[in-house]
Amino acid sequence: MARYKYLIVGNSAGGIGAVEAIREGDSQGSLALVSDEPYPAYSRPAISEFLMGERDFDDRMYFRAPDFYDRHKVERYLGARVTQLDLEGREVVLENGDRLGWERLLLATGGVPITPRMDGLELNGVHRFTTIDHARNIDAALKQGARRVVVVGGGLIGCSLTSALIQRGGVEVVMVELLDRALAAVMDATASAMVEARLRELEVRVVTGHSVAGILPASSDPSRVGAVTLSSGEEIPCDLVGVAVGVAPRLELVRETPIEVNRGIVVDRYMETTVPGVFACGDVAEAYDFIYDSHRVVAIWPNAYIGGRIAGLNMAGGHHEYDGCTAMNSFSYFDIALASAGLFDPGAEDSVQTDTVNENGVYKKVVLREGRLVGFLLQGDIDQAGVLFRLMRDRVPVVDFQDRLLEDGFGLVSLPRPLRDAWLGDGGMGYEGSLAGGLAAK
Amino acid sequence: MVNRVRFREDYCVDCRLCEVYCATAHSQSKDVIKAFKDERPSPTRGISVQRRDATSFALNCQHCDEARCAWACVSGALTKNPETGVVTYNPEKCIGCWTCILACPNGAITRDSEKSQIIKCDLCSDREVPVCVAVCPNRALVL
Numbered sequence: 298m299a300r301y302k303y304l305i306v307g308n309s310a311g312g313i314g315a316v317e318a319i320r321e322g323d324s325q326g327s328l329a330l331v332s333d334e335p336y337p338a339y340s341r342p343a344i345s346e347f348l349m350g351e352r353d354f355d356d357r358m359y360f361r362a363p364d365f366y367d368r369h370k371v372e373r374y375l376g377a378r379v380t381q382l383d384l385e386g387r388e389v390v391l392e393n394g395d396r397l398g399w400e401r402l403l404l405a406t407g408g409v410p411i412t413p414r415m416d417g418l419e420l421n422g423v424h425r426f427t428t429i430d431h432a433r434n435i436d437a438a439l440k441q442g443a444r445r446v447v448v449v450g451g452g453l454i455g456c457s458l459t460s461a462l463i464q465r466g467g468v469e470v471v472m473v474e475l476l477d478r479a480l481a482a483v484m485d486a487t488a489s490a491m492v493e494a495r496l497r498e499l500e501v502r503v504v505t506g507h508s509v510a511g512i513l514p515a516s517s518d519p520s521r522v523g524a525v526t527l528s529s530g531e532e533i534p535c536d537l538v539g540v541a542v543g544v545a546p547r548l549e550l551v552r553e554t555p556i557e558v559n560r561g562i563v564v565d566r567y568m569e570t571t572v573p574g575v576f577a578c579g580d581v582a583e584a585y586d587f588i589y590d591s592h593r594v595v596a597i598w599p600n601a602y603i604g605g606r607i608a609g610l611n612m613a614g615g616h617h618e619y620d621g622c623t624a625m626n627s628f629s630y631f632d633i634a635l636a637s638a639g640l641f642d643p644g645a646e647d648s649v650q651t652d653t654v655n656e657n658g659v660y661k662k663v664v665l666r667e668g669r670l671v672g673f674l675l676q677g678d679i680d681q682a683g684v685l686f687r688l689m690r691d692r693v694p695v696v697d698f699q700d701r702l703l704e705d706g707f708g709l710v711s712l713p714r715p716l717r718d719a720w721l722g723d724g725g726m727g728y729e730g731s732l733a734g735g736l737a738a739k
Numbered sequence: 740m741v742n743r744v745r746f747r748e749d750y751c752v753d754c755r756l757c758e759v760y761c762a763t764a765h766s767q768s769k770d771v772i773k774a775f776k777d778e779r780p781s782p783t784r785g786i787s788v789q790r791r792d793a794t795s796f797a798l799n800c801q802h803c804d805e806a807r808c809a810w811a812c813v814s815g816a817l818t819k820n821p822e823t824g825v826v827t828y829n830p831e832k833c834i835g836c837w838t839c840i841l842a843c844p845n846g847a848i849t850r851d852s853e854k855s856q857i858i859k860c861d862l863c864s865d866r867e868v869p870v871c872v873a874v875c876p877n878r879a880l881v882l
Contacts, residue, residue, distance in 0.1 A: 314810070340814040343834050357831050360815040599811035599842060606810065627837035634850065636841050680850060683843035708846050709798060710789035714748075720844065721745070721801070 300398030301327040301372070303612055304389065306379050306550070307405030308332030309341065310598050311579030311605035313360060315403050318609025320369050326613070328371050329397060331389070335376030336429065337363070342598070344432040345457040349464035354429055382550045384572055401574050401612040404551065404562060405605055408544030408580035408596055413449070413475075417512025422522030423538045426458045435539065439465065443537040447525050448472045449509050451479030453626065454541040456492075460630040463499055471502045471533055473509055473525075483626040485642040487652075487660060488635060488676050495631045507531075512538055544596055546581040559583055561594040566618045568608035576612060578604030587621035587690060588639045588671055595624050625686060627679065636682035639672030639689055640664050648672075653703045661703045668696040681708045687720070741802050741824025742862060742882055744786075744869055748796040750879035753788055757797045757871035757880060761786045764863065764870040780853045785860030786871050787849065797871065797880060799860035800847045802826045808859075811842035816857075825862050833857055 303319055305312045308330055319328060338360040346352045356363065366373050374391070381390040388396045410425040412418060422438060425431045435458075446462055448455045451474030462468045472479065478489040479496075493503050507527045515523030515536070524534045546561040556570045557563040562577040566585055569576050578584065579601030583592040600622040607619045625638035643650065643664050648671060652662035659677035663670060663685070670689045675682050685702065688695055693716065695702065701711040709717050759771065766774035766782035774782045786799040806819040806826045816832035817839055819825075835855035840848050848859045863869040872880045 310813070340832070340834070342813045342836055346834055358814075598813040599807075599838060602810050625838075625841050627841050629836050629855070634837060634852075636837060638841065679837060679840055680848070681846040682837075682841045683848070684846045686841055687844035706789065706791065708789045710791040710794055710796065714794075 298388070298396045298398055299329070299372070300400075301329045302400050303328040303403070304397060304399035304401070305330040305403045305405060306332075306389065307403070307407055307579070307581075308334060308338050308375065309360075309405070309407055309579070310601035311405030311407070311608075312403070313338050313365075314602040314605030315405065315576075315578070315609035315612070316369050316371055318606045319613045322610055322613030322615055325370070328369070329374060329399075330366075330371050331374040331377050331379055331391070331397065333376065333378040334428065334430075337361070337365070337375075339429060341427060341429075342457070344426070344429055345461045347429065348432045348436055348458070348461035351464075354433075358429075379550060382554055382556075384554055384556070384575070387574075402576065403605070403608050403612065404570070404575065404577040404581060405579050405601070405608075406547040406550065406581045407601075409547045410540065411542045411545050412540055413508065413542060415509055415511050417514065417522070417525075418540075420512055420514055420522045421520050422536055423512060423540065426454055426539055426541050427544060435537070438537050439468065443468075445469045445535040446471070446537045446539060447509070447533055447535045448539045448541055449525075450474065450540065450542040451476075451503065451505065452482055452541070452543055453480070453628070454543060455539075456480065456628070456630045458539050458541050459496070459501060463501065463631075469500075471504060471535070472496065473504045473507060473527065475506075475508045477506045479503060479505065480628070482624075483628060484635060484637055484676075485662065485674055488637075488674060491660075491676065492628075492631065492633055495633055499631060509538075544580055546594055546596075548581065559592075563592065564604075567611050567616070568604055568619055569611065576608040578608045585619055585621040586623045587692075588623040595622060597622075597624070597626065599625070621690075623689075627682075633676070634679050635674070635676045636679040637672075637674040638682070638686050639670075640666075641672040641674040643672065651699075651703060655705060659705075663699075663702045665695065665699060668694050670695050670702070673702075678705075684708060684712075741804070743802045744799055744860070744862070744872055745881050746796040746798060747879050747881065748794060750877045751788070751796045752877055752879070753790050753795040754876065755788050755797075756874050756876065757786050758784050758788060760870045760874045761799075761860075764866075765861075780851075783851055783858045785858055797875075798845060798847055799871065800826060800843075800862075801845060802860075802862065803844075807842040807844065808839040808848060811838045813838055825864070826859070828857070828859050828861065830854075830856055 378392040379389045513524045515521045561583040580596040610617045628635040648666040650664045662674045664672035673685045761784035762782040763771045788797045809817040814832045833856040851858045
């Protein structure tokens with residue numbers, strides 16, 4: 298049986314972040330990576346470009362250069378599913394019965410598409426949209442003549458799918474969202490209304506406030522999709538259903554193990570689980586969120602990479618604290634640019650929000666609590682979003698210049714000079730600077 | 740340590756020559772008149788002057804040691820070159836998702852709306868001294 302110093306389960310943002318970090322701390326220690334997908338790491342968000350025909354599944358979609366694994370001395374087990382975790386023996390068991398031993402383990406297993414319970418999910422023509430294989434299946438179905446698509450879910454994945462379908466053309470799309478508006482997790486009602494209006498312009502029908510109750514077989518071929526029924530009772534004829542509701546932590550390996558699980562795998566600020574030597578990151582883990590000041594699952598790519606990076610540094614003997622992330626999302630579909638982060642839509646009374654719409658239709662909003670920025674949303678003019686994000690992450694008191702946050706031309710130039718000098722002087726926007734800012738603010 | 744272009748805001752007079760020469764150096768013709776008058780897509784630049792009241796300075800990518808843009812990049816288009824320290828951008832891979840824009844703590848990455856991709860400073864990899872530094876008449880940009 299092969300035994301490795303480092304074993305990583307998962308070959309996406311978190312796994313790759315860990316590989317790069319481990320090699321920064323330990324250039325030689327044996328390192329292996331297992332993934333059930335048989336491909337080199339690729340950009341999951343780029344499956345939308347693939348489906349619209351913008352790019353093939355090749356170097357342009359791979360997350361790293363072709364020689365990445367060799368250069369980082371990574372033993373690959375791709376297309377191999379881990380079926381069992383043996384924490385006592387420090388081994389994982391693969392589907393084919395092989396075992397791989399480890400001294401330090403990283404669980405970067407990501408998420409699984411959420412599938413609402415409904416009849417007809419087994420019919421031909423029901424698809425998901427989170428992996429390249431999913432995109433290929435939809436591509437094949439469209440090539441075979443699917444023309445009427447129901448997208449279940451009006452969030453980022455649903456929009457990504459809808460965008461690809463529109464770009465491709467020749468397809469009628471109906472988007473069905475259970476909540477009363479699309480994209481509620483990434484923008485406020487004002488911005489959602491803008492996106493929904495744009496979708497209608499693009500001749501996408503958006504149904505909100507209703508769920509898909511069931512998928513019905515086609516009368517011509519009962520093995521195939523023929524329509525969906527909504528909770529309202531309405532029946533929408535279609536030949537393809539894209540279930541794009543979101544992802545949930547992929548926890549199958551850790552169930553019934555001593556590794557503590559809440560909604561996701563519980564990790565400390567060093568990305569270590571409750572079992573020493575076992576780390577977790579990304580969509581499967583509950584990492585620290587600096588806005589909520591608690592651990593929660595925030596399933597976005599940058600958090601996965603940074604969490605994997607911290608895990609990797611610590612697996613290789615370092616002692617690096619994860620300085621925390623929070624929800625941050627950019628939106629780039631249907632010719633709308635938007636960026637949001639933190640509590641951009643607070644219900645709480647202890648926060649103050651201000652917004653503005655300028656003559657070009659640029660919509661901006663900031664949310665302050667106790668004199669500090671805790672959330673923002675920019676639509677149209679998003680290029681300075683990162684400056685707002687850093688103000689938020691560093692918990693900078695902004696009271697003295699809060700009026701400037703929404704001004705046209707906002708940027709570093711809008712900050713008080715001592716703050717600007719401090720940011721640019723720290724030799725690279727490093728952890729030290731931000732962490733010190735964070736601690737000082739507490 | 741990596742080279743980076745630093746601005747000295749007390750010396751910037753908001754002339755924007757850095758912007759003009761950066762765009763020209765990254766144009767197809769490399770000719771200032773042709774680049775601005777005729778070229779489509781329009782030439783892009785990785786440096787922008789910000790001005791507020793009497794304060795102005797030119798900002799470009801600082802090629803941070805902790806390159807959060809590269810950590811955030813979902814497509815692999817942005818990477819930190821371990822040898823040179825330059826934060827390298829591969830437009831072939833960029834999908835225009837704008838995640839790096841949220842991650843950049845300085846606001847030094849901008850959108851190229853014509854191409855639905857990003858624009859950022861490449862530190863003039865083909866020159867000894869970045870063109871913005873070379874042309875700044877007041878030494879308000881230094882390497």
